[in-house]
Each structure stands twice: as structure tokens, then as C-alpha cells.
Amino acid sequence: MALSIGIVGLPNAGKSTLFNALTANDVLAANYPFATLEPNVGVVGVPDPRLDVLGRMFESAKVVPATVQFVDIAGLVRGASEGEGLGNQFLAHIRETDAICQVTRAFRDPNVVHVDGEVSPASDIGTITTELILADLQTIEKALPRLEKEARLKKDLAETIEVVRRTQAALEKGVTAFAAGVDLAVLRELNLLTAKPFIYIFNCDEGELTDEATRAELTELVAPAQAIFLDAKIESELLELPPDEAAELLASTGQEESGLKMLAKVGFDTLGLQTFLTAGPKESRAWTIRKGSTAPEAAGVIHTDFQRGFIKAEIVSYEELVDAGSMNEARARGKVRLEGKDYVMADGDVVEFKFNV
Ligand SMILES: Nc1ncnc2c1ncn2[C@@H]1O[C@H](COP(=O)(O)OP(=O)(O)OP(=O)(O)O)[C@@H](O)[C@H]1O
Numbered sequence: 001m002a003l004s005i006g007i008v009g010l011p012n013a014g015k016s017t018l019f020n021a022l023t024a025n026d027v028l029a030a031n032y033p034f035a036t037l038e039p040n041v042g043v044v045g046v047p048d049p050r051l052d053v054l055g056r057m058f059e060s061a062k063v064v065p066a067t068v069q070f071v072d073i074a075g076l077v078r079g080a081s082e083g084e085g086l087g088n089q090f091l092a093h094i095r096e097t098d099a100i101c102q103v104t105r106a107f108r109d110p111n112v113v114h115v116d117g118e119v120s121p122a123s124d125i126g127t128i129t130t131e132l133i134l135a136d137l138q139t140i141e142k143a144l145p146r147l148e149k150e151a152r153l154k155k156d157l158a159e160t161i162e163v164v165r166r167t168q169a170a171l172e173k174g175v176t177a178f179a180a181g182v183d184l185a186v187l188r189e190l191n192l193l194t195a196k197p198f199i200y201i202f203n204c205d206e207g208e209l210t211d212e213a214t215r216a217e218l219t220e221l222v223a224p225a226q227a228i229f230l231d232a233k234i235e236s237e238l239l240e241l242p243p244d245e246a247a248e249l250l251a252s253t254g255q256e257e258s259g260l261k262m263l264a265k266v267g268f269d270t271l272g273l274q275t276f277l278t279a280g281p282k283e284s285r286a287w288t289i290r291k292g293s294t295a296p297e298a299a300g301v302i303h304t305d306f307q308r309g310f311i312k313a314e315i316v317s318y319e320e321l322v323d324a325g326s327m328n329e330a331r332a333r334g335k336v337r338l339e340g341k342d343y344v345m346a347d348g349d350v351v352e353f354k355f356n357v
């Protein structure tokens with residue numbers, strides 16, 4: 001299970017600049033609208049200092065982080081659902097993602113054209129959200145006749161249709177599917193864009209990053225969704241620097257973490273995900289699971305056979321393992337527990353699964 005995030009926003013908002021910074025990629029980011037035509041897909045490891053510690057402790061041949069997939073698509077403009085700009089067909093490239101990240105321009109640089117003539121985060125978010133809602137309405141309009149036809153044979157579809165109709169009514173009022181108060185699981189098959197959780201990134205200039213009043217205002221604008229503030233241009237400069245200088249540059253802008261770390265953290269949080277760890281001479285590795293997953297479900301992320309043949313899990317928390325200094329010492333201290341199939345995994349559990357095949 002890898003977290004995947006679709007990046008949307010107006011043309012020239014800085015989506016590709018951010019994508020490059022996040023994925024250490026080199027796709028075209030340019031000072032003209034609609035620079036991106038084809039979608040860009042990148043997978044990156046989530047920086048996790050715990051893995052380096054485990055890698056040293058177990059003398060692992062390699063360290064494998066959890067991953068996040070980013071999909072950067074063309075810019076959306078007002079009227080895209082009716083063919084304005086590049087239209088909205090390209091939204092199909094983010095239908096399968098877990099979350100949608102709206103990149104909104106806050107930076108002022110007058111040399112970079114704004115498609116609506118002025119920098120206005122609130123209005124831009126309104127435009128993008130409206131276009132996503134309109135795209136979902138188009139999806140529903142296409143799906144309903146098909147569902148109704150199928151429902152003549154499959155009676156249990158009646159409930160689905162009723163949920164789809166309620167969602168349609170909400171969307172028509174400008175409410176996202178996510179906020180419509182319907183059972184999202186029923187809608188899953190439609191892959192509605194606004195049924196996914198939203199994360200907001202405000203692409204700022206340096207001055208804005210430390211401007212508490214602006215940050216508070218923008219945070220409020222999107223609450224209860226989470227807001228991330230970064231300067232995509234500086235993020236891309238971080239890549240060129242050795243780690244200590246990158247940290248220094250980041251700190252000089254008042255930022256504690258890179259955009260990738262912030263986005264991974266918020267993404268995991270928004271989607272209710274967490275990681276558990278495995279460690280040994282072959283590899284130290286972080287695995288992504290849903291919060292509340294049981295030990296067998298976690299085993300299943302590694303291999304379905306591990307879930308099917310699950311017997312028990314040998315678990316020590318990362319902190320206690322590091323405290324002890326080695327697995328043997330953790331065992332001697334009684335910190336290594338044997339857990340059964342009902343155990344609910346905690347973030348940072350270091351695990352060895354015992355199973356039958
Ligand atoms: N924080 C920032 N401050 C100043 N300029 C920026 C910032 N972020 C991005 N830019 C500039 O804005 C321009 C547009 O960036 P980019 O190509 O990443 O936008 P985009 O959202 O991908 O646009 P499109 O939808 O056309 O593909 C580039 O010239 C980039 O250098």
C-alpha cells in the first residue's frame with residue numbers, strides 16, 4: 001500500500017516546480033500557463049530517520065522507506081468542465097489517487113502571470129473546487145443511467161443509487177462529496193474526485209512563510225482540512241545542496257521541515273495511515289498500514305501468505321529497542337512481546353511475523 005497524491009491547481013501555481021522538488025525530478029516547470037500537458041508521475045521514499053538507526057543496528061544491506069506517489073497534471077481553469085483551457089479530461093489521471101493536494105499560489109512575483117489577473121488564494125481555491133465538483137457531476141450523470149439499468153436486475157443497487165442521488169444534490173449546491181455526509185464507501189466505484197480528502201499547499205514567497213497573520217488567515221480558509229506553507233522554488237533549491245546547507249537554507253526561511261516531510265506527514269495523517277518497521281540483515285524497512293490495522297492485516301501488507309498463515313508477531317516498540325541498543329538486550333529486558341491476531345498495531349512497532357505457509 002503506497003499513499004498516492006494527485007496535485008491540482010491553476011496554471012502557473014507552481015505544481016510542477018513542487019513536483020520536481022518532491023520527487024527530485026526534472027519535468028518542465030515554466031513561467032507560462034499550461035506548461036504541463038501530459039501527467040508526471042513520481043514515487044518517492046518518505047524520509048524516516050528511524051530507518052537509518054535500525055539499518056545501523058541490524059547492519060542491514062539496504063534501507064527501504066515507505067513511499068508516496070505524486071501525480072502532477074495540467075492546470076485547471078474556470079470553465080474547464082466546458083472545455084476552457086485544456087478542458088478537464090486529464091483529471092482522469094488522478095481518479096485513482098488517495099488524496100488531492102490543491103497547490104494554491106500565494107507568491108506575488110509579478111513576472112509570473114496569473115491566469116485570472118490577480119493573486120487571490122480564496123478565489124483560486126473556489127475555482128478549483130468548483131471545477132472538481134463539476135467534473136464529479138459529469139461522472140455521476142454518466143454513471144446514473146448505467147446504474148439504473150443494472151438495478152433492474154440487481155435489487156441491492158437501489159441503495160447505491162439513492163446515495164449517488166444524494167451526492168449529486170450536494171454537489172449541485174457546491175458541497176464536495178467528502179462533505180456531503182454520505183457513506184463514501186458506497187461511492188468508491190465512481191472514483192469521485194471530491195470524495196477524496198483534500199490537502200492544501202500554499203506556495204508562498206519567502207516573506208509570507210514567516211508572516212503569521214497571512215498563515216492564520218489561509219489556515220482558517222481551508223480548515224478543517226490541513227494547510228501546508230512552503231516556497232516551491234526554495235524547495236527545489238534544497239535538492240542542489242548538501243544536507244547541512246539545505247537544513248540551513250530551510251531554517252533561514254523559518255521552516256523546520258522540507259515540503260516532502262510536511263506533505264508525507266499531513267498525507268498520512270489525513271488518510272489515517274501509519275507505519276510499522278521490519279529490520280534485519282537483508283533490509284530495514286517501513287511499511288504503510290491504516291491506523292487500527294491488526295497484526296495479521298499488517299502482515300498482509302508484506303505478503304498475503306503472511307496474513308493467511310499468521311501465527312503471532314514478535315513486537316518491540318522502536319523507542320524501547322533503541323533504548324536497549326540491540327534486539328537481544330530488548331529481549332533480556334522483557335520489552336519484546338508476543339502478540340496474537342487481535343493485536344492492533346502501533347506506529348513505530350518493530351515487528352517480526354511468525355507464520356505457516
Ligand atoms: N514560490 C514561488 N515563488 C516565485 N516563483 C515561483 C514559485 N513557485 C513557482 N514559481 C514560478 O512559477 C512559474 C510556474 O511554475 P510551474 O511550471 O511549476 O507551474 P504549474 O502549476 O506546473 O503550471 P502549469 O499548470 O502551466 O503546468 C515558474 O516560472 C516557477 O519558477
Ligand SMILES: [Mg+2]
Pocket residue numbers: 015016017028029035036073074075
Ligand atoms: Mg505544470
